[in-house]
Amino acid sequence: MTESQLSPGELDPSFGPSTTPGYVVLKYADFMTTNGQIVSEAPNGKIYIGGSSWSPDTVLGEHFSLTRVLSDGTPDHGFGKAGTTHVRLPRPGSDGLGTSPFQIFYLGSGAEDKILVAVGRSAVGEGASTQASYLVRLTDKGELDKSFGSDGILLLDPSFETNSDQSLSSDIMQSGNTSSSRSVQVADGKIYVISSAFEPAIGLIARVMCFDYDGRPELSFNNGKGYVSLSEVLHVRSSFDDIVVQDGKITVCGWAGSGALLARLNIDGRFDKSFAGTGYRLLEGPSFVFKALAVLPDGRTVATGYGFPDRHGLLAAYTPEGQIDRTFNQGAPVYENFDNSAAVLFLGMGFKDGKIIASGRYIRGAQSLNFVTARYLSNGKRDTTFGNAKGWVTPELSGYRPLAHGMGMQSDGKILVVGNDYDGFYGKAVIVTRLLNGV
Numbered sequence: 392m393t394e395s396q397l398s399p400g401e402l403d404p405s406f407g408p409s410t411t412p413g414y415v416v417l418k419y420a421d422f423m424t425t426n427g428q429i430v431s432e433a434p435n436g437k438i439y440i441g442g443s444s445w446s447p448d449t450v451l452g453e454h455f456s457l458t459r460v461l462s463d464g465t466p467d468h469g470f471g472k473a474g475t476t477h478v479r480l481p482r483p484g485s486d487g488l489g490t491s492p493f494q495i496f497y498l499g500s501g502a503e504d505k506i507l508v509a510v511g512r513s514a515v516g517e518g519a520s521t522q523a524s525y526l527v528r529l530t531d532k533g534e535l536d537k538s539f540g541s542d543g544i545l546l547l548d549p550s551f552e553t554n555s556d557q558s559l560s561s562d563i564m565q566s567g568n569t570s571s572s573r574s575v576q577v578a579d580g581k582i583y584v585i586s587s588a589f590e591p592a593i594g595l596i597a598r599v600m601c602f603d604y605d606g607r608p609e610l611s612f613n614n615g616k617g618y619v620s621l622s623e624v625l626h627v628r629s630s631f632d633d634i635v636v637q638d639g640k641i642t643v644c645g646w647a648g649s650g651a652l653l654a655r656l657n658i659d660g661r662f663d664k665s666f667a668g669t670g671y672r673l674l675e676g677p678s679f680v681f682k683a684l685a686v687l688p689d690g691r692t693v694a695t696g697y698g699f700p701d702r703h704g705l706l707a708a709y710t711p712e713g714q715i716d717r718t719f720n721q722g723a724p725v726y727e728n729f730d731n732s733a734a735v736l737f738l739g740m741g742f743k744d745g746k747i748i749a750s751g752r753y754i755r756g757a758q759s760l761n762f763v764t765a766r767y768l769s770n771g772k773r774d775t776t777f778g779n780a781k782g783w784v785t786p787e788l789s790g791y792r793p794l795a796h797g798m799g800m801q802s803d804g805k806i807l808v809v810g811n812d813y814d815g816f817y818g819k820a821v822i823v824t825r826l827l828n829g830v
Contacts, residue, residue, distance in 0.1 A: 613660030667713030720771030739798025
């Protein structure tokens with residue numbers, strides 16, 4: 392069938408090989424395990440797929456891998472080796488440094504476009520933190536940019552004690568890594584990286600760090616600090632999971648204390664007290680966390696994530712002033728488990744032409760895993776023109792146990808979802824699906 396004959400929510404047959412129309416499966420011959428954790432369309436239309444990989448000749452998973460494909464899913468042989476570059480990261484005396492890429496920045500300055508990647512820890516689970524350990528800068532050909540950091544890799548000051556992190560349960564709902572953070576084309580000479588630090592009186596705290604293209608702290612940010620911590624306005628354990636920089640404001644989401652968190656900063660690093668009166672907003676609830684956000688053209692913010700011990704997808708909307716949006720689901724959050732028999736974790740989201748898209752994990756029992764994507768109207772109702780009149784879809788990926796980690800939106804509105812084939816312990820292959828969106 393041609394694309395014009397298919398409905399929104401179906402796999403896009405123009406993406407991937409003829410054997411798997413609508414999705415791409417990546418296996419790296421020299422690596423025993425690999426996880427697909429972030430997917431992003433670059434300004435030139437090419438698609439980057441990032442994750443962490445473990446080689447049998449190393450004690451720990453010390454690599455992050457980045458693959459570039461063309462718009463049809465074909466590997467771009469002008470990048471790395473056959474479309475993929477594997478970067479072995481230095482690990483100076485600490486096994487607390489992660490290898491998960493969770494933010495990609497496209498740098499358009501100078502004669503050659505470059506890619507800057509924030510790499511560290513970004514896990515799914517209660518008390519999990521996002522921690523930036525490295526900045527890695529690559530050329531457009533996938534080579535380490537030797538003029539940056541130490542041969543292309545900059546080890547960040549951790550300001551973090553790994554034993555302060557909460558342990559995570561090992562069940563499927565709380566394993567793996569996510570990459571919901573927005574990938575951005577940078578134009579103002581600055582990048583904003585989400586991370587964590589440790590303060591003795593509080594414990595784990597959420598932080599935004601500001602750097603220039605060369606990885607130098609931007610000391611004009613937050614009165615000479617170069618970073619800002621949530622503890623300036625809220626004295627509880629916390630972590631950020633997504634960030635959007637738009638219209639002179641920095642919006643972040645994650646968790647704090649016993650609730651899902653949404654916060655807004657001015658571009659100079661100070662908390663914007665016009666937002667909810669404090670600069671932040673909490674949605675209290677059991678195991679509540681926001682994993683991704685979108686700032687809509689009308690200034691409203693929509694955040695998605697999950698909550699409750701049995702896991703429901705979570706979707707909530709707020710006015711530009713940080714108040715509950717009464718036009719969205721009559722002012723109540725959307726708690727989503729679709730057919731009442733599955734656990735749902737939303738990990739990524741996007742917005743296109745008045746429609747809100749959320750994507751993540753769909754889990755029925757210990758063995759049945761799948762990607763799930765749902766589309767909503769701006770009033771919070773499911774859009775029944777998507778997903779065979781249901782408003783949501785779980786694509787058929789025969790022979791795989793897909794565990795989602797992240798999502799990306801293409802400029803044409805098509806939906807990319809990334810994860811891996813999960814064997815119960817490890818990722819065996821990277822999986823990327825592309826869904827038609829019809830907007």
